[in-house]
Amino acid sequence: MPPEPNEQHLENEKLAKKYRPLLVLYPEIEDGSRRKDHHRRGHAPGSPAPLDQDYHPRDIRLVLDHACLPGRKERASREEVLDAMSENSVDYVDLIDKQGPKEVDKFWRVYAEFKKKDSNPEYQRKAYAWVVKGSGRFKDYASIQYWLAYFFDDWANVHEMDWEMVSIILRKTDSIEEPIACVFNAHIGAFRKPWKDVHKVDDAGSKSSQGLHPVAYVANGSHASYFSDYPSYFNVAAPYLKPVLRRLVRIAKIGKPFRDYVPSFKEGARYFPDVEVIPQPDEQGRWSGDWRWLSFKGSWGSPVQMSFLERIVAGIPVIWKLARFFQRPLREAGPTGPSTKGLCWEDPFDWVNLECFDAPETSNWVGKIAGASTNEL
Numbered sequence: 274m275p276p277e278p279n280e281q282h283l284e285n286e287k288l289a290k291k292y293r294p295l296l297v298l299y300p301e302i303e304d305g306s307r308r309k310d311h312h313r314r315g316h317a318p319g320s321p322a323p324l325d326q327d328y329h330p331r332d333i334r335l336v337l338d339h340a341c342l343p344g345r346k347e348r349a350s351r352e353e354v355l356d357a358m359s360e361n362s363v364d365y366v367d368l369i370d371k372q373g374p375k376e377v378d379k380f381w382r383v384y385a386e387f388k389k390k391d392s393n394p395e396y397q398r399k400a401y402a403w404v405v406k407g408s409g410r411f412k413d414y415a416s417i418q419y420w421l422a423y424f425f426d427d428w429a430n431v432h433e434m435d436w437e438m439v440s441i442i443l444r445k446t447d448s449i450e451e452p453i454a455c456v457f458n459a460h461i462g463a464f465r466k467p468w469k470d471v472h473k474v475d476d477a478g479s480k481s482s483q484g485l486h487p488v489a490y491v492a493n494g495s496h497a498s499y500f501s502d503y504p505s506y507f508n509v510a511a512p513y514l515k516p517v518l519r520r521l522v523r524i525a526k527i528g529k530p531f532r533d534y535v536p537s538f539k540e541g542a543r544y545f546p547d548v549e550v551i552p553q554p555d556e557q558g559r560w561s562g563d564w565r566w567l568s569f570k571g572s573w574g575s576p577v578q579m580s581f582l583e584r585i586v587a588g589i590p591v592i593w594k595l596a597r598f599f600q601r602p603l604r605e606a607g608p609t610g611p612s613t614k615g616l617c618w619e620d621p622f623d624w625v626n627l628e629c630f631d632a633p634e635t636s637n638w639v640g641k642i643a644g645a646s647t648n649e650l
Contacts, residue, residue: 500632
């Protein structure tokens with residue numbers, strides 16, 4: 274039996290549900306869907322998004338129930354997967370492709386075949402909330418991070434599984450509870466905005482400047498979260514690639530550039546995800562029971578297996594890096610999980626100040642939380 278939630282956990286749960294984000298996404302892949310080619314068309318200014326359906330963030334049990342352990346031919350049970358992750362006895366888990374995402378269409382077909390995702394109580398659209406109360410100079414602040422688990426990333430890069438995050442910073446004392454900032458993850462960066470400049474909705478999902486739910490516009494395929502539903506002629510990704518990656522993408526435009534498309538508020542699929550609050554780990558920093566996956570340090574998705582020729586090319590580092598960069602899509606290993614994210618997970622207040630960037634369209638960010646100076650990176 275899981276332990277009874279304590280008073281602090283119940284308070285965190287109330288807080289996390291109060292501010293949960295509204296996700297605006299492309300409609301979800303359905304049975305019989307055919308995947309359009311995301312990697313060879315649809316990138317001219319004003320063109321429609323190359324994918325008109327997508328993956329939605331689901332309960333992590335959907336991933337665990339379809340995972341394989343390295344070196345095993347048969348699919349493991351959920352308990353076996355959780356045990357391996359908890360003990361970190363494997364470096365990665367497979368989802369459906371032991372070769373890594375070499376057959377991108379396979380993920381599309383398999384996800385479309387998952388039955389009754391909405392009616393299955395274990396597979397609901399879910400956000401995992403990590404709530405941290407500040408201490409020291411941050412003692413009057415609280416951080417809520419909403420971690421979202423997507424089955425697959427299908428963009429200029431492709432990989433199994435996709436962890437994304439929306440974060441809210443609150444000024445919170447016994448007499449004050451005031452949201453002051455939002456941070457959205459987009460590709461390898463995290464971007465901040467003052468609360469007053471964030472699109473918000475009320476509990477009914479209607480736009481309201483006084484609403485308590487930030488609106489995250491989720492990009493087609495990449496699942497990067499943006500602050501606005503930009504028009505299709507605007508390359509959302511480019512301004513959000515900071516700083517080295519942006520230069521590399523500019524160089525790579527000798528090929529076809531890659532855009533992030535976000536659905537409009539009116540036409541997109543809008544959901545408040547169910548919220549489940551992550552409990553505190555034990556004294557050794559480990560989680561037990563159904564939360565054992567949080568102890569996993571490895572990759573949520575298999576690495577790409579190389580052919581003999583690829584192994585030879587890989588022996589020449591410069592050529593290998595260039596070859597991999599200009600390959601579209603770039604096939605990668607799955608990401609690591611939330612608890613491996615360093616300062617972001619361990620000290621979200623310093624992380625907002627020191628490692629997050631101003632959203633490119635923001636011009637009036639004060640950049641001060643508990644007296645810390647703005648990041649000028």
